[in-house]
Each structure stands twice: as structure tokens, then as C-alpha cells.
Amino acid sequence: MINETSDAIxxxxxxxxxxxxxxVLALAAITVIAIIGKFYLPRLIPHTEWLELPLLLTxxxxxxxRSPVTSLLFGAFVGLSEDSLSPANIPIGMYGxxxxxVGYFAASVSVRFNVESPAIRLVLCFFFYFFxxxxxxxxxxxxxxxxxxxxxxxxxVHGALNAVIALPLFAILDKMKLSGPS
Amino acid sequence: xxxxxxxxxxxxxxxxxxxxxxxxxxxxxxTNRDERLIRVWAVTAVTPMAGIVEAVRHNTIGFLEDYFxxxxxxxQNRRLKADNDxxxxxxxxxxxxxxxxxxxxxxxxxxxxSPSKTVAARVIxxxxxxxxxxxxxxxxxxxxxxxxxxxxxxxxIVGKVVAVYPLVSQVLLVTDPTFKVGVESQRGxxxxxxxxxxxxxxxxxxxxxxxxxxxxxxxxxGEDRIFPKGFPVGxxxxxxxxxxxxxxxLNLSGAPGGVQEVLVVLRGVHQPIPNAPAEDTITAMLxxxxxxxxxxxxxxxxxxxxxxxxxxxxxxxGKEQGHVYxxxxxxxxxxxxxxxxxxxxxxxxxxxxxxxxxxxQTTGPEPVLPLGAPRRxxxxxxxxxxxxxxxxxxxxx
Numbered sequence: 001m002i003n004e005t006s007d008a009i010x011x012x013x014x015x016x017x018x019x020x021x022x023x024v025l026a027l028a029a030i031t032v033i034a035i036i037g038k039f040y041l042p043r044l045i046p047h048t049e050w051l052e053l054p055l056l057l058t059x060x061x062x063x064x065x066r067s068p069v070t071s072l073l074f075g076a077f078v079g080l081s082e083d084s085l086s087p088a089n090i091p092i093g094m095y096g097x098x099x100x101x102v103g104y105f106a107a108s109v110s111v112r113f114n115v116e117s118p119a120i121r122l123v124l125c126f127f128f129y130f131f132x133x134x135x136x137x138x139x140x141x142x143x144x145x146x147x148x149x150x151x152x153x154x155x156x157v158h159g160a161l162n163a164v165i166a167l168p169l170f171a172i173l174d175k176m177k178l179s180g181p182s
Numbered sequence: 183x184x185x186x187x188x189x190x191x192x193x194x195x196x197x198x199x200x201x202x203x204x205x206x207x208x209x210x211x212x213t214n215r216d217e218r219l220i221r222v223w224a225v226t227a228v229t230p231m232a233g234i235v236e237a238v239r240h241n242t243i244g245f246l247e248d249y250f251x252x253x254x255x256x257x258q259n260r261r262l263k264a265d266n267d268x269x270x271x272x273x274x275x276x277x278x279x280x281x282x283x284x285x286x287x288x289x290x291x292x293x294x295x296s297p298s299k300t301v302a303a304r305v306i307x308x309x310x311x312x313x314x315x316x317x318x319x320x321x322x323x324x325x326x327x328x329x330x331x332x333x334x335x336x337x338x339i340v341g342k343v344v345a346v347y348p349l350v351s352q353v354l355l356v357t358d359p360t361f362k363v364g365v366e367s368q369r370g371x372x373x374x375x376x377x378x379x380x381x382x383x384x385x386x387x388x389x390x391x392x393x394x395x396x397x398x399x400x401x402x403x404g405e406d407r408i409f410p411k412g413f414p415v416g417x418x419x420x421x422x423x424x425x426x427x428x429x430x431x432l433n434l435s436g437a438p439g440g441v442q443e444v445l446v447v448l449r450g451v452h453q454p455i456p457n458a459p460a461e462d463t464i465t466a467m468l469x470x471x472x473x474x475x476x477x478x479x480x481x482x483x484x485x486x487x488x489x490x491x492x493x494x495x496x497x498x499x500g501k502e503q504g505h506v507y508x509x510x511x512x513x514x515x516x517x518x519x520x521x522x523x524x525x526x527x528x529x530x531x532x533x534x535x536x537x538x539x540x541x542x543q544t545t546g547p548e549p550v551l552p553l554g555a556p557r558r559x560x561x562x563x564x565x566x567x568x569x570x571x572x573x574x575x576x577x578x579x
Contacts, residue, residue, distance in 0.1 A: 035310065036228055039318075040235050042308040046440075049312050068192040076199050084224030087309050087316040087354055088345035091210035092220060093203040095311075100203065104196050133312075143207060148359040149380055158312075 026176065031057060035081050050158035052129060054078045056166050058099050059128050060173055062106025063115040075103025090144070098136050102128050118167055125166040129159035222347055225318075229350045232306035232320060298410055299449040300334075301325055305442055306350065315355040316341075321446060322349045332409045332447040338436025339363065339415055340444050342408045353444070356434070357383075364405035365415050366455055367394055373403055376415060376432065383416065385430040390423045394430055401455045412453030454508065 034053035041048050058078050062071035079099030083092040106128060113120055137150040187194055290302070301321055309316035321327050323346050333340040333353050341361065345352040354361055359379035366373050372392045374385040388394060398418045404411030416434040423429070496517065500507055503515040 036231070038310050039228055039307050040231075043235065043306070044239050049308065052312070054310075069195045072196050072199055076203065080203075081224070082310045084220050085228060085310045087311060087314045087358070088221070088352060089354065089360060090311060090314060091207050093207035093210070096203045097200055097207070100196070100199050104192070108192075144211065146360050147379065151381075 027061075030173075031078060031081075035078070035085070038082070039085055050161060051165065052132070052162055053169075054082055055099065055102065055129065055132055056125065056162060056169055058103050059106045059125055059166070060170050062103045063110045063121070063124070064173075066107055066110045068104050068107040071103035071107035072100045073103075075099035075101070089146075090140070094136060094139055094143075097139065098132055101135065102132055105131075121170055122163045122167060125163040126159045129162045130155055133159070221345065225345075225347045225350060225352075229307065229318065229347075232318070232350070236304065236306050236320075298447050298451045300445040300447050301327070303327075303333075303351075303444050303446055305353075305444065309352070315358040315361075316344070317353050317355065318350050319353055319444060319446070320350060322347050322351050324348055325446075326448050327351045327446050330408065332413075332450060333444050334409070334413055334447060335436045335441060335444055337414070338434055339402060339409055339413055340436055340441055343446065351446070362406070363409060363415065364403040365400045366403035366411075368399045368401060368455055370394065371455065373405070374400075374430065376400070378434075383432045383434055385418075385432055386427065388428040388430055390426065390428055392428065394418060394421050394428060396421055399435075400432060404452050410447065410450030410452050412455055456508070 031054070034057045037053050038051070041051060041053075058071075058075045061074050062068075065071050065074075076096050076099065079094075079096035080092060082095045082099075083090070086092075086095065106124070109115065109124060115121060115124065133155045134150070137148060140146045140148050303319040303321040303325075305317045306320045307318040309318075319333070327343055327346055329343055329346050331343045333342060339356055341353045341355040341358070343351050344354045356363055356376065357378040361378070363376040364373065365376045365385060370393050372388055372394055374388045377384055377386050385394075385400065396418050400415045400418070402409035402411055402413040402415055414435050416432045416436075419431040419433045421428060421430050499505075499515050499517060499519065503519075504513060505515040506512040
């Protein structure tokens with residue numbers, strides 16, 4: 001059964017011209033800033049280790065691009081970049097796999113829901129943060145055999161904080177996209 | 183088949199990408215080989231900005247912090263001025279103690295004092311993995327840093343070097359879930375394994391029968407082949423009997439998470455665990471009051487117990503042969519020789535002992551006392567009232 005809203009969403013054209021409006025270079029620069037930010041931000045502002053800018057960028061890309069293939073490739077790129085700066089006892093590919101899945105699922109969700117709504121974005125960001133943290137923990141235990149703690153309460157709080165940060169961040173990125181050349 | 187792939191194109195690409203990464207991961211785990219080239223590229227691309235970012239952080243945040251601290255101090259001084267000047271002086275003293283300059287100075291002092299060869303480094307960046315506790319320091323292979331070296335501060339242990347690049351190194355902190363350290367208690371020399379993986383630091387592998395007390399200090403045991411023996415680790419916070427093993431919680435003496443400057447141990451020297459409490463726990467003692475005129479000094483007090491006699495005997499041997507008890511590098515005395523001057527206070531008359539061998543002339547460096555050992559001379563136990571006056575060493579600047 002298709003109502004008016006879902007009909008409008010389905011009929012809405014996919015943003016094929018996304019790249020034309022949002023410069024590739026700008027996207028690359030933002031990605032690099034997000035990854036480096038995760039590297040330096042806790043030094044500049046203490047107690048900000050929970051801020052997952054690369055993850056938020058992956059989610060945003062997936063939600064706005066709406067192409068699962070492009071989004072999962074972008075997620076893999078961001079994840080592998082993060083892996084290259086991770087501790088040497090964690091092999092490269094852990095974040096790559098996790099963010100690949102996040103990118104794919106974010107793009108898949110965006111096809112079915114109106115992801116322009118701040119409330120939906122908030123919920124999705126929280127959900128994807130939790131998924132990202134939990135899946136990463138499972139992989140470290142299952143694939144690497146590393147016994148690392150997982151605190152659901154802490155992850156819950158960090159997920160909520162990231163979701164709150166995501167709203168203004170996504171709004172800024174939306175503005176940048178709209179103000180770009182068409 | 184083609185139609186199927188076309189229909190499930192997205193899922194196929196997802197599977198291909200994930201499986202490719204899984205295979206790459208499996209290859210790294212199987213061969214136990216770190217993909218060094220990728221990491222070197224990434225670190226070399228990111229870390230050149232470290233100096234700039236650190237300078238910005240140090241100058242801006244440090245300035246702001248100083249500004250607010252000064253404001254607070256001014257406010258406090260205004261209020262305290264009415265009380266007395268003494269408190270204000272104390273306040274200034276503690277503020278100075280907390281300043282970064284003092285910390286760096288303490289680090290330099292510790293570096294000069296420690297027998298291990300170390301190089302000072304500054305923390306410049308964090309790891310990208312939230313759950314992993316790792317930092318980057320501004321010393322790399324060009325400074326002689328190698329993988330596996332211990333990283334410490336004068337207060338305690340910090341971590342170990344897990345990756346080395348030309349100008350920077352990555353340090354895995356002791357608070358990382360995968361990091362374990364061999365430790366030894368100060369009093370009972372109980373061995374255990376420090377594990378901070380659960381968020382709180384606990385010492386594992388201590389039997390319920392072993393005696394560990396709250397407040398007891400733990401030092402590195404050197405068994406992990408990372409940290410040299412004798413570095414301070416922390417003090418016991420709580421002890422509770424568990425199932426087979428004791429549940430010992432430890433408070434780390436260093437602060438690996440918030441540390442700014444560290445020392446990388448290039449060449450570690452094992453040191454004995456100090457038997458006495460650390461220097462900071464020794465209560466200040468005034469020298470003994472001078473003897474009044476006409477007071478008979480009297481003969482030296484006689485040892486009361488057999489243990490007193492043994493201590494006195496060994497002290498005499500050590501003094502004659504130039505041995506400093508508890509010091510690293512001090513020549514080993516020959517305990518078979520009897521001291522030239524028999525203990526005056528001995529109860530039993532002893533025949534004239536043979537002349538002891540002259541103290542060996544050491545051309546090496548001065549003996550170094552272990553970390554945490556009190557820097558004072560050996561004091562022989564003596565009955566109350568006749569206690570030998572022990573000059574207190576000058577305070578460390």
C-alpha cells in the first residue's frame with residue numbers, strides 16, 4: 001500500500017548530479033580533515049575521543065548519495081585510512097570492513113526513508129554509531145582474539161552525543177552542497 | 183548468472199569488498215606481518231603538522247589555562263591576604279610545582295638520576311581507534327627509538343613502543359585492554375600481572391594465600407622483558423579474596439592517559455625493588471638534640487638482640503670494604519672476612535680478627551641507589567636515647 005508520502009519519496013529523483021554540486025575535492029578535503037581531526041582533536045580538546053567524525057561523514061555520504069556501491073566504497077576508503085593510523089597491534093581492515101557496512105546500510109536506508117528529516121537523521125546516526133562500535137568489538141574478539149571490554153552504557157552515551165553533533169554538521173554540509181556550483 | 187549479478191549488483195559489490203578486506207586481514211594475522219608501508223605513508227602524511235598543532239595547543243590552551251589560573255589565584259590571594267601571608271606563599275609554591283616547567287625539570291632530574299639510558303619525548307597525537315589506548319610521540323628511529331622499548335615517567339610506567347617511524351613513534355599505553363605488565367610487590371615480593379583492560383587496573387595471578395596490603399606499592403618485575411625491574415607502577419587500592427586468586431585493584435602512580443612528556447627507555451637497567459618506603463612517604467625528622475654540657479656520653483649502647491649484632495657486623499664489613507647496601511654498582515663485599523675493629527658493643531669477647539682485605543678501588547661510576555630508595559645513610563638500630571645522629575640529605579632542588 002502506497003500512500004502520498006511514500007509515493008513522493010519513491011518518485012523523487014536520485015541525486016545523480018550530487019558530485020557536480022558537491023565538489024570531489026571538497027569532499028576529499030573534508031574526509032582528510034575528519035580523519036586528522038580524530039588524530040589531533042583529543043590533544044586540542046581533552047575528552048573528545050568519542051567524536052567519530054569519519055563515521056558521521058560516511059553516514060552523511062550514504063544518506064545523501066543514496067548509491068550503495070559508491071557509499072560502501074567511500075566507507076571502505078575512510079575506514080582503511082583510519083586503520084593506517086591505528087595502533088600497530090590492530091591489523092589494517094578492521095575499520096575498513098565496519099565502515100563499508102555502515103556506508104552500504106546508510107545508502108540502503110536512504111532509499112526507503114525520508115532522510116532529510118532531522119529526527120530520522122538523529123536516530124540513524126545513533127543506530128549506526130552503536131552498530132559500528134558493537135561490530136568493531138565483535139570483530140576484535142572473533143577475528144583477532146583480543147579480549148577488549150564493551151560498555152553498552154558508555155557506547156549509548158557516545159552514540160547520543162555523536163547523533164547530536166551530527167545534526168549541525170549535516171546541516172553545514174547540506175549548505176555547502178547547495179551553495180556549490182550546479 | 184549475469185542477470186543474477188546485475189539484479190544483486192549492490193550486494194555483490196558489498197560482498198566482494200568485504201571479502202577482499204577479510205582476506206587482507208587474514209593474511210596480516212596469518213603472516214603476523216604489519217603492513218608497514220601503508221602505515222609509514224599515513225603517519226608521514228599526518229604527523230608533519232604535529233609540531234604546529236602542538237605549538238598551537240600549548241600556546242593557546244596553555245595561555246588560556248594560565249590566564250584563568252592566574253585570575254583564580256588573584257581572587258584567592260585577595261581573600262587570603264586578610265588571613266596571613268604564609269598561606270599565599272604556600273599557594274604560590276604549589277602553583278609553581280604544578281607548572282609545566284617544573285615537570286620538565288623533574289623529568290630531566292629523573293633522567294640524570296636513573297641508571298637506564300632514556301630519551302625525552304612529547305606526546306603529539308592520539309590513535310584513531312577509540313577503544314585502543316595509544317599515542318604518538320615526537321621521537322622516532324632517528325632518535326634511537328626501537329619497537330618494544332618501554333616508555334615511562336618519573337611517577338610510573340606509561341607504555342611500550344609498538345611502531346617506529348623516522349620521526350615519530352606509536353606508544354601503546356598500559357591502560358590498553360591488550361597490554362599486560364609483570365609486577366612485583368614491595369614488601370612480600372609477590373609477583374603478579376597488571377591488567378587495565380576492564381577500565382580499572384587490577385593485578386592478576388596473586389594467590390589468596392599471598393599477603394598484599396592496601397597501600398602497598400608495586401614495581402615492575404622485569405619479567406615481561408619490556409620494563410626494567412624496579413620502576414614504580416602504583417599503590418594497592420583495595421584487596422579482596424577471590425576464587426583462587428586475589429582481587430587486587432591498583433592505582434597507577436603515573437597518568438598514562440593525560441601524560442604530556444615521557445621518557446623512552448633506550449637501554450634499561452634492572453634495579454632491585456626498594457625495601458624501604460619510597461622517599462615521598464618518609465616523614466621529616468629533626469636531628470637529635472645536642473648533648474648538654476657535662477652530660478656523660480657513656481659507652482655506646484650494646485646490641486640488644488642477635489639480629490642487632492648481625493646487622494652491626496655486616497655494617498662494619500660493608501663500611502670497611504666500601505660497600506653501599508642497596509646500591510647498584512657497589513662492589514660486593516667479602517662477608518667471610520671479619521671486620522678489623524670488632525663491634526664495640528659485642529657482648530662476647532672476640533679474638534683479634536685478621537686484617538680485612540682493603541676495600542677494592544673501584545674506578546667505575548658511583549653506586550646508584552634504586553628508584554624509590556631513600557637517599558640516606560644506613561642507620562643502625564640503637565636503643566632509645568643513644569640513637570646515632572643521621573644527617574638529613576639536602577633536599578633535591
